[in-house]
Amino acid sequence: MGLLELCEQVFGSADLYRVLGVRREASDGEVRRGYHKVSLQVHPDRVDESRKEDAIRRFQILGRVYTVLSDKEQRAVYDEQGAVEEDSARLSQDRNWEAYWRLLFKKISLEDIQAFEKTYKGSEEELADIKQAYLDFKGDMDQIMEYVLCVQYTEESRARNIIQQASDAGEIPSYKAFVKESKQKMNARKRRAEEEAKEAEKSRKELGLEEGIDNLKAVIQNRQMDRQKEMDNFLA
Structure with a gap:
């Protein structure tokens, strides 16, 4: 299943901007903050065991969404054609999205x-x-x-x-x-x-x-x- 279909199924919208809660004209910083806020809400270590599997899936999808919108070329393609490069290595489902998230967002005091x-x-x-x-x-x-x-x-x-x-x-x-x-x-x-x-x-x-x-x-x-x-x- 493609990324847009997953977003529709899991988040109720195939609009990548809406999934992150940001406007289409959002700056790179706004996209990053949107990803941070939404991913924190579904982070696997913030839910009980019964919801862990669903949280992991949502977390992975959000990582893929951010990868598209944080990349100028992929974002331009999506804005113009409403499509994403599903075969892109950067969107691989096997990627360690937890490690990727930790690289983006340091622990705050x-x-x-x-x-x-x-x-x-x-x-x-x-x-x-x-x-x-x-x-x-x-x-x-x-x-x-x-x-x-x-x-x-x-x-x-x-x-x-x-x-x-x-x-x-x-x-x-x-x-x-x-x-x-x-x-x-x-x-x-x-x-x-x-x-x-x-x-x-x-x-x-x-x-x-x-x-x-x-x-x-x-x-x-x-x-x-x-x-x-x-x-x-x-x-x-």
Whole structure:
């Protein structure tokens, strides 16, 4: 079965850009970020044993999709003809996609996240990402909040202000889903955020940790080691 057929079967779309959640005009960096985000969601070491086989298949397909869209020649052919070079050695199903993924994306620390967040928030890149998410999801704040990097529920008003200002300036259209979002939907999003915060607090207490950045770092490192052990076992 060809790559496009696999994408249709597994992800519900034969559009490679849609599979990665990026627009057709996406830059190389946007394609890379899209691949990173989606592949993290289906990474084999993040699911239970009953879903492992399906996750591996999805992970492999995503690797092949990224290989096409990250290669200028293959992407040009796909954009023009809607086809991919199925016989390309770079698309081989036997390729070690886990090793390929690790080469692309190094492990990140809490300090890396904080440094990125500090430069990203308020930047032109963030503004562009928020406006693009608004366009892609037709003003649906649930999806916008999920898609945009580093935006927590407590910052929703900031994201809304950015969108509203862009709409007032005529940079983006006014979508009904945004302008007339129901209070029920807003409250549901708030409840989800509160539940996630409670789960995080519960985990912290179960681990017997005090609040603080050093303890948060310890939790992250501990989880990274656990995931690494699981992945090493999986690869073996």
